Amino acid sequence: MNETSIIFYIISGLVIFGTLVGIAMMSKVKTAVMGNKIGAISILAAILLTLWYNNILTVIPLMVVMVASLIFSVWWSSRVKMIAMPQMVALLNGIGGVASAIVGAVFLVGIGEEPTVFTDITSGLAITIGMITFFGSMIAVGKLSGKLGQKPVILPLHQFLTTALLVLSFIMVGIIAWGGLELWIALLLISALSAAFGIVFSIRIGGADMPITISLLNSMTGVALSAAGMSVGDPMLIAVGGIVGAAGLILTQIMCKGMNRSLLEIIMGKTTVAGTTTEVAASSASNVDEVGLASCVSQLKDAKRVLIVPGYGVALSGAQNALKSLSDALEENGAKVDFTIHPVAGRTAGHMNVLLADADIPYEKLRETRSLDSEINQYDVVVAVGANDIINPAAITAKDTAIYGLPILNIENVKQVILCNLDTKPGRAGVSSPLYTKDNVTLLLGDASETVGKLADKLSARLKTNDISVEVEKASKLLTEAKKVIIIPGYGMALANAQGLVRELSDKLEKKGTSVDFAIHPVAGRMPGHMNVLLAEVDISYDKLREMNDINPEFANCDVCVVVGANDVINPAARDAVGTPIYGMPILSADEAKHVIICNYDTKPGYAGVDNPLYTSDAVTLLLGDAAKTLKDLIGRL
DSSP states (O other), rough: OHHHHHHHHHHHHHHHHHHHHHHHHTTTTHHHHHHHHHHHHHHHHHHHHHHTTTTTTOHHHHHHHHHHHHHHHHHHHHHHHGHHHHHHHHHHHHHHHHHHHHHHHHHTTSSSOOHHHHHHOOOOOOOHHHHHHHHHHHHHHHHHTTTSSOOOOOOOTHHHHHHHHHHHHHHHHHHHHHOOOOOHHHHHHHHHHHHHHHHHHTSSSOGGGGGHHHHHHHHHHHHHHHHHHHTTOOOOHHHHHHHHHHHHHHHHHHHHHHHHHOOHHHHTTTTTOOOOOOOOOOOOOOOOOOOHHHHHHHHHHHHSSSEEEEEEEHHHHOOOOHHHHHHHHHHHHTEEEEEEEOSSSSSTHHHHHHHHHHHHHGGGGGEEEEEGHHHTGGOOOEESOOGGGGGGHHHHHHHSSSSTTOOOOOOTTSEEEEEEEEEEEETTTTTOOOOGTTTTTTOOOOHHHHHHHHHHHHHHHHHTTTTHHHHHHHHHHHHHSSSEEEEEOHHHHHTTTOHHHHHHHHHHHTTTTTTTEEEEOTSSSSSTHHHHEEEEEEEOOOEEEHHHHHHHHGGGSSSSEEEEHHHHHHTTTHHTTTTTTTTTTOOOGGGGSSSSEEESSSOOOTTOOOOOGGGTTTEEEEESSOOOHHHHHHHHHO
């Protein structure tokens, strides 16, 4: 082995390792972007390394074609909308398959080393699997883009035809290896038979099972690449193809498990049965129902826990940013918001995850669908947006239908359900949903982006106007009746420059005979003594400033505790949230007071990133927004 070969194999090993690392990183949302970059760089390195090793790096026509292809692909991919991403993935997958078939065909006609039985077999396999992948992927593209019908197409003797085409395709591989036909005739036959199998196989699979089909075809592309690599004797192509094939197969298994299907059932067309179900009259709305909207706002305003379920309709309407706005408004109101993504919520694996990440919805808010089975009824409201099959109770009862047996998120018994769908037509499985007639379900029909956007706007408006006045009035009454008050200043007070208003609040309370103390946590500001200096600046007596250990026993006898811009220093999670940054931190015992008034900007976690259970306590009144404005309103009421 010469020096060039040694360098080639060493770098090939690094490229293969980089591909593995990239795929592994893409399995986690936080590292997916970097993993995608590492994978892309690894494949680019593989291409350049192959050109260098074969002394064709300087072939001008080849370089021109590659540069032109690069420019076109960057231009084209940048224009593809998020909704079209699944069909783009399917198309690129098909191109990979046909490229493998071309490599196999070129090697068979004698361009390359002298063929052997082994290389003839692997070339034949590359052609067979590559053509199946290409034409199967083209059918998938057609179904995903809506150019072909979503319903399965079942031909006469479909199963026999599928089996016969597959068997004949592999028989042709043997004929190519051991002779018996003119090479060009054999190439035409194996290509035609494989293409026909790819089409017949794919058209029988309905839209509901298309995500599994795409992942299976992706795996087959990897197998075709490995076969092509064996035919040309390229170990790097063999290894990368094997990685792609294995990754695709693992994803296929995950998708099958998520849909409670077996791969054999899908391949054999056993999931494409068409049964009868009780029809629900389809309806739609061009304008959002204002009465229903007001009802939903009222439900969400009173909710403590909300679950949002995005479906493919989110992609169709581009409603992901509206979902983020709704989530923010709910959290501003003190609700805990979770998202859950069904394994087949989009048109391909990870589609919904990418959409939510695109709207900056934190990955930490996503809950596994299966993990919610035992606690789904603990949510006050479920908001399902553009979802149908994945929440359709018919999957449990409607035997002999395409949806039967599909694991769903069973939301029908949750206290309140809000469905934001375009209409009440069945989903891709073609089975009507009984959810539309349930008493605990409110329908907001129409474009989901508009519906959810209006829901978020009206909820935010209500929180910022009448509701805050009600809460301020409640807080004012509590302070008026209080005999002992403890004020806890935090860094948010400094940010809002509200120390003067804190002094004014203290003075008003003392004038009516209320005992007022200030509880200072050692790390309440950005450095020791920060809070002391701020309060001294407005002439608050030093005698009123109480150290944490000194004042903690007095919270139990405190009528009202007023928190101004503090979070971590009063977070009860520090006592029991094992494994979090806040665990074990000494805190002020504000939660022991009879009532707590929190004047914070919002209910997001503090610097430690740990949710504060005080925000959902019945003994807490939340006055959210700029602390200076909140205190002015409160002082005005007093």
